[in-house]
Amino acid sequence: MDLHINNILKDLEKDDFQAYLLTKFTNVEYISGYRPTSFAFCIIKENPIIYASGMDMELAEKNSSIEVKEYESFEVIVNELKKEGIKSLAIEPSLPFSTYVRFRDDFDVDSKTYIDKQRMIKTPYEIEKITKATEIAQKSFLQLDILNNNCTEKEVAFDLVRHMIENGASKESFDTIVTSGANSSLPHAVPQDKKLSQPILIDWGAIFEGYCSDNTRTIVYTERQHEIWNIVAEAHDKAIKAVKPGLKCCQIDKVARDIIKDYGYADKFIHSTGHSLGLDIHETPGFSLRDETIIEKGMVITVEPGIYLEGEFGVRLEDTVEVSSKANVIGNLPLRID
Numbered sequence: 001m002d003l004h005i006n007n008i009l010k011d012l013e014k015d016d017f018q019a020y021l022l023t024k025f026t027n028v029e030y031i032s033g034y035r036p037t038s039f040a041f042c043i044i045k046e047n048p049i050i051y052a053s054g055m056d057m058e059l060a061e062k063n064s065s066i067e068v069k070e071y072e073s074f075e076v077i078v079n080e081l082k083k084e085g086i087k088s089l090a091i092e093p094s095l096p097f098s099t100y101v102r103f104r105d106d107f108d109v110d111s112k113t114y115i116d117k118q119r120m121i122k123t124p125y126e127i128e129k130i131t132k133a134t135e136i137a138q139k140s141f142l143q144l145d146i147l148n149n150n151c152t153e154k155e156v157a158f159d160l161v162r163h164m165i166e167n168g169a170s171k172e173s174f175d176t177i178v179t180s181g182a183n184s185s186l187p188h189a190v191p192q193d194k195k196l197s198q199p200i201l202i203d204w205g206a207i208f209e210g211y212c213s214d215n216t217r218t219i220v221y222t223e224r225q226h227e228i229w230n231i232v233a234e235a236h237d238k239a240i241k242a243v244k245p246g247l248k249c250c251q252i253d254k255v256a257r258d259i260i261k262d263y264g265y266a267d268k269f270i271h272s273t274g275h276s277l278g279l280d281i282h283e284t285p286g287f288s289l290r291d292e293t294i295i296e297k298g299m300v301i302t303v304e305p306g307i308y309l310e311g312e313f314g315v316r317l318e319d320t321v322e323v324s325s326k327a328n329v330i331g332n333l334p335l336r337i338d
Contacts (some may be wrong), residue, residue, distance in 0.1 A: 002066075004030065004118045005031060005044055005048055007118055008020055008114045008118060009044070011117075012044075012045075012090060015090070018085075018088050019043050019081065019086050019088075019090070020089075020090045020091070020092075020112065020114060020115075021041065021042070021043055021089055021091045021103070022092050023039065023040065023041055023099060026210075026278075026279035027119075028050065029210065029279060030115070030118070030119055030279055031044065031066070032050060032064040032065050032066050033064060034056075034059065034060045034062075034064035034068070035063075036053070036056055037059065038053040038055050038056055039053055039071075040052045040053065040060070041071065041077060042066075043081070045084070045086065048066045050064055050066060050067070050069070051068075051069050051077055052064075052069070053070075053071055078102075078103065086107065087108060088107060089103055089108065089109050091111055092111070092112075093112075095111070113284075116284050119278060119283060120276065120285060120293075120299060121297075122278060122298050122300050122322075123298070129209050129210065129211035130211045130213060130278065130300055131330050131331070132168075132209075132211075133169065133173070133206045133211050133212060134206075134215070134330045135331060136169050136206045137164055137205055137206040137215060138215065138331045138333040139163075140160055140163035140164040140166075140206070141160065141202070141204065141215070141217070142333070143163045144160060146200065150195060151195070151196060152192070152193050152196070153180060153193070153194060153196060154178075154191045154192065154193050156196065156202070157177075157178040157191040160178070161176055164204075164206040167206075169207055169208055170207045170208065170209075170210075171207050172204065172207070173205035173212035173213060173214065174205060174212075174214075174281045176191070176203070176204045177190075177191070177202065177216075178200070178201075178204075179192075179202075180198065180200045180201065181199075181313065182311055182312060182313060184199055184200070184201040184314040184315075185308040185310050185311065185314040186308070186314070187271055187308060187316070189201075198220075198222065198313075199218055199219055199220045199221060199225050199315065201216065201314060201316060202218075203215070203318065204216075211278060212279070212280065212281045213320065214281060214304075214320055215319060215320070215331070215333060216306075216316045216317060216318035217317065217335070217337050218314075218316060219337045225315070228307050228309070229315050229317075229336075231260060231263045231265065231307060232307055232315045232316065235256040235257075235305040236303055236304075236305055236318075236319070238255055239287070240327045241326075241327070243303075243321060243323060243326065243327035244295065244323075244325065244326050244327070245295050245296055245297050245323060245325070246295065247295050248291075249286060249287050249291040249292065249293045249294075249295060249301075250287075250289055250290060250292055252274075252287045253287045253288050253289055253291070254289075256273040256287070256303070259305075260305060260307060265307045268307045268308050268309060269305060269306060269307060269308075270306075271306065273288065273303060273304065274286055274287035274318075275287075276300060276301050277301075277302065277320065285299070286301065287302075295323055297325070298322075298323065299322075299323040300320060300322050300330070301323070302318055302321075303318065303320075303321060303327075304317065304318030304319075317335055
């Protein structure tokens with residue numbers, strides 16, 4: 001049986017649960033290799049099973065490493081679990097409430113993060129896919145002609161996504177951010193139908209065989225922009241150098257945050273220093289103030305400090321690191337783009 005399933009079964013036994021219900025598409029894919037396109041109920045137990053929609057049966061039977069049955073109704077699932085003597089059921093925290101209420105009357109139900117714990121540590125196979133996704137995204141970025149071209153933010157975003165797909169990505173890993181001028185102070189700005197101004201901030205990623213990448217670069221021009229860029233770059237570099245197994249995630253956030261604070265911009269760094277990624281663009285753990293997860297080998301986490309000056313501009317610099325004895329940056333894109 002799959003190592004991940006075995007580890008989850010041990011967690012279930014330890015907490016006196018008999019089964020674990022998953023419906024999130026990437027969780028089902030992580031456990032089975034099959035990514036639903038409609039819906040699916042994956043139940044991890046001694047003999048794990050997936051109830052897939054009729055539309056997905058061909059896909060599921062082709063890709064799933066565990067048994068698949070066609071979904072008939074909630075009642076069938078509940079009755080089959082009862083026949084096996086299952087009385088206690090763990091669920092993923094993201095399970096929709098409408099699904100939870102279908103099970104709460106028949107089982108002792110509680111939310112557990114067993115799947116998140118498994119997904120925190122990436123296998124060499126997963127790191128290989130994330131690396132390839134990063135290579136595709138970075139190659140595509142370098143193909144852009146933004147410095148010598150009078151184009152709009154929307155046009156640059158479109159070209160970047162097109163390049164990523166042409167270079168082997170299945171799609172972008174999130175809505176590509178291309179923003180410039182005063183709008184760059186908005187961390188999640190939406191590309192506008194306006195000509196690029198200064199500075200230019202681009203946050204983008206590719207998906208390769210299910211796995212995501214994530215990078216951000218800010219191209220600066222004026223002396224003031226360069227000053228802020230240098231502070232963010234220092235926070236970025238020193239946070240990466242601080243990463244090692246055994247430290248808490250919040251300690252890395254503190255390294256980046258303290259540097260920005262020392263320069264007087266503490267209140268202008270308005271998000272966490274990073275997040276894990278994999279099959280999803282945002283996974284756990286993250287480099288945030290409150291995350292006390294111990295850093296372990298095999299974790300893959302972004303480092304992305306930023307300073308956002310409302311009404312003026314923003315600077316963010318982001319790379320993804322793989323944790324071994326230290327943090328190894330994935331990809332080789334220069335931090336400064338001139």
